[in-house]
Amino acid sequence: MAELTYRDAVAAGIAQEMARDERVVFLGEDIGAAGGVFKATVGLFERFGPRRVRDTPISEQAIIGAAMGAAMTGLKPIAEIMFSDFFGVCWDMIANEIAKTRYMTNGQISLPLVIRTANGAGSRFGAQHSQSVENWAMAIPGLKVVAPSTPADVKALIAAAVRDPDPVIVFEHKSLYPIKGEVPDGETVDTLGTAKILRAGKDCTIAALALMVPRALEAAERLHAEDGIACEVIDVRSLVPLDTRTLLSSVGKTARLYTVEENPRLCGWGAEIASIVAEEGFWSLDAPIVRITTPHIPLPAADALEDATIPSVERIVETVRRTMG
Amino acid sequence: MTALDQPRPVSVADDDIGREKRLRMFRLLLELRLTEKRAYDLFLQNLVKGTSHLSLGQEAVAAGFALGMRRDDYTFCTYRGHAHTLARGVSMTGVLGELMGRECGVTGGKGGSMHLTSVEHGAMGSYAIIGAHLPVACGAAWSAQYRGTDQVTVCFFGDGTTNIGTFHEALNFAVIWKLPVVFVCENNLYMEYTPIGTVTAVEHPAADRAAAYGLPRVIVDGNDADAVFRTASQAFARARAGEGPALIEAMTYRHSGHSRADPAQYRPKGELEQWLQRDPIKIYRERLVSLGFAETDLGAIEADTERRVNEATEAAKASPPPPLSLIEKDVWADGGAAWRN
Ligand SMILES: Cc1ncc(C[n+]2csc(CCOP(=O)(O)OP(=O)(O)O)c2C)c(N)n1
Numbered sequence: 001m002a003e004l005t006y007r008d009a010v011a012a013g014i015a016q017e018m019a020r021d022e023r024v025v026f027l028g029e030d031i032g033a034a035g036g037v038f039k040a041t042v043g044l045f046e047r048f049g050p051r052r053v054r055d056t057p058i059s060e061q062a063i064i065g066a067a068m069g070a071a072m073t074g075l076k077p078i079a080e081i082m083f084s085d086f087f088g089v090c091w092d093m094i095a096n097e098i099a100k101t102r103y104m105t106n107g108q109i110s111l112p113l114v115i116r117t118a119n120g121a122g123s124r125f126g127a128q129h130s131q132s133v134e135n136w137a138m139a140i141p142g143l144k145v146v147a148p149s150t151p152a153d154v155k156a157l158i159a160a161a162v163r164d165p166d167p168v169i170v171f172e173h174k175s176l177y178p179i180k181g182e183v184p185d186g187e188t189v190d191t192l193g194t195a196k197i198l199r200a201g202k203d204c205t206i207a208a209l210a211l212m213v214p215r216a217l218e219a220a221e222r223l224h225a226e227d228g229i230a231c232e233v234i235d236v237r238s239l240v241p242l243d244t245r246t247l248l249s250s251v252g253k254t255a256r257l258y259t260v261e262e263n264p265r266l267c268g269w270g271a272e273i274a275s276i277v278a279e280e281g282f283w284s285l286d287a288p289i290v291r292i293t294t295p296h297i298p299l300p301a302a303d304a305l306e307d308a309t310i311p312s313v314e315r316i317v318e319t320v321r322r323t324m325g
Numbered sequence: 326m327t328a329l330d331q332p333r334p335v336s337v338a339d340d341d342i343g344r345e346k347r348l349r350m351f352r353l354l355l356e357l358r359l360t361e362k363r364a365y366d367l368f369l370q371n372l373v374k375g376t377s378h379l380s381l382g383q384e385a386v387a388a389g390f391a392l393g394m395r396r397d398d399y400t401f402c403t404y405r406g407h408a409h410t411l412a413r414g415v416s417m418t419g420v421l422g423e424l425m426g427r428e429c430g431v432t433g434g435k436g437g438s439m440h441l442t443s444v445e446h447g448a449m450g451s452y453a454i455i456g457a458h459l460p461v462a463c464g465a466a467w468s469a470q471y472r473g474t475d476q477v478t479v480c481f482f483g484d485g486t487t488n489i490g491t492f493h494e495a496l497n498f499a500v501i502w503k504l505p506v507v508f509v510c511e512n513n514l515y516m517e518y519t520p521i522g523t524v525t526a527v528e529h530p531a532a533d534r535a536a537a538y539g540l541p542r543v544i545v546d547g548n549d550a551d552a553v554f555r556t557a558s559q560a561f562a563r564a565r566a567g568e569g570p571a572l573i574e575a576m577t578y579r580h581s582g583h584s585r586a587d588p589a590q591y592r593p594k595g596e597l598e599q600w601l602q603r604d605p606i607k608i609y610r611e612r613l614v615s616l617g618f619a620e621t622d623l624g625a626i627e628a629d630t631e632r633r634v635n636e637a638t639e640a641a642k643a644s645p646p647p648p649l650s651l652i653e654k655d656v657w658a659d660g661g662a663a664w665r666n
Contacts, residue, residue: 059460062463062497065494068464069462069463069465069468070467071464072449073399092454096457097452097457097461101450104435104442105436106432142657164658166658
């Protein structure tokens, strides 16, 4: 086991897959000698060279389009979109082309490709560099979507994404890049579509994703210490495929569900999970499902405003405390 | 100035192409023409649903390029892609069946007229969002370059496409990575219903912009299949030799409207008649006759193509609708559509 930052674990995951499979190629803006704007790809260019680690112009449509064309003809590209907000610039490629190609061609074309991107708030970057847009991707049939919360997970889920025969979008969280955690040595690979129970509890279930996972864990600590409430905390990790089995069985045990998400309130992934639990786990519920989200607003930049927008440990604790009665 | 700058002048006496290839070209031109005419008849009979975009009058571009391609090369085309798909050797039954929404269609009825695809023939898809396939073609060319296969990727699009961002992104990308991709603008003078000249800053929307990407200005007579074939062959040779991409503007004209719903009344009087004089099939037939090909041989090819289109039509009509089990098939590589455990 080594202590790695989340950003170094990203590079470790990419390096692991490039080393084992010559078909894996990597392209994006500033990912080469510069090592990426978030320094999440440091060392890859030196190790694998410009043939496999390719700097591109500022051409998001070409980056994603080229990844698609390469994937349909025998390569396994990883494409980086610097900030997830820029998905807007290449949304046709992601939503209309990549997502639909296998289906429209009746299974003739496979697209084994990965799109990695930096998602989420916390850096005071304002409304065009701070969004969480995993719900955009989740709404399109044909895309797999993961959002890891720990260094170990980000490494092993990137590896799983590269090995998956379908297009996978990996949302890395900007505010998680500097955090450290234990990462198993050697080759690691995870399974897409699996949630993880990070803390067992009997009184309520808290389902969280990405940056909201450490916050939910901290909130659960406090609720336990201060109120004697035992929260079960689930890291959803993968939105498509979605591990509804783990979520439903947890709610079956705790009878209460909270979702904590960084999306604006309307149509966030928490709404989908709430609806599934309401449809299929209704009789095990003792109380309404509660969604903890950002308000339905673009993200503000100032410290005080951004902090108050994103669900905080305090907000999670306060919400659970109030509604647990 | 490069060789590509000046396509060789075509003279009827100049028979570098050879008898066998010329007959193949004639056969292909007819196949494209007659299949599309049949598609139109089937639409009038309400057997072809949805929309369809014919390329009647533009056949020489598809045929000229296809004849210069290797079996393992890739083509990318647009919603106006029946001819490009057929030209790679995809069956008429597969194409007509797809237009009629039958099980025998090339994508089992899931893609439709605008998404004809046959990977087996290197026909890597028809794309209905303007310009989307240009960057994708770059990716296929990159993959060929990376794998060291010397396959060429050919990407067809219309004049209207030169005004969307992907055109510019893809060209720059292809040039800086020296990709073996040949971009072919079929300038049929109209985007949808609007003359291209009224919405474009330069006269030749593709060729006049080539210099901005460090590429030579290439314009070819898109109604002359031989001229297209020669220009294509030069571009392919360069691409296979690692000399990078080409951008070719083929001047042509569509005989019918933009799509089946369009009577094309926006065209000035007499324009169509002028272009009909330059019908690529008429030109080619006359050239074959003047080169000494026998009327009877040409007539036999015409009759045979007609017969094959009839047979394909009957085969497609006899094919059942796709099974409903296709609805939830092939969202994912496991063959299914499940998004949860
Ligand atoms: C992004 C996008 N915008 C608009 C359309 C609608 N549309 C379909 S075809 C077309 C005209 C395209 O003209 P051109 O590129 O010249 O091709 P042609 O139809 O002449 O082959 C338009 C505007 C579209 N399909 N995609």
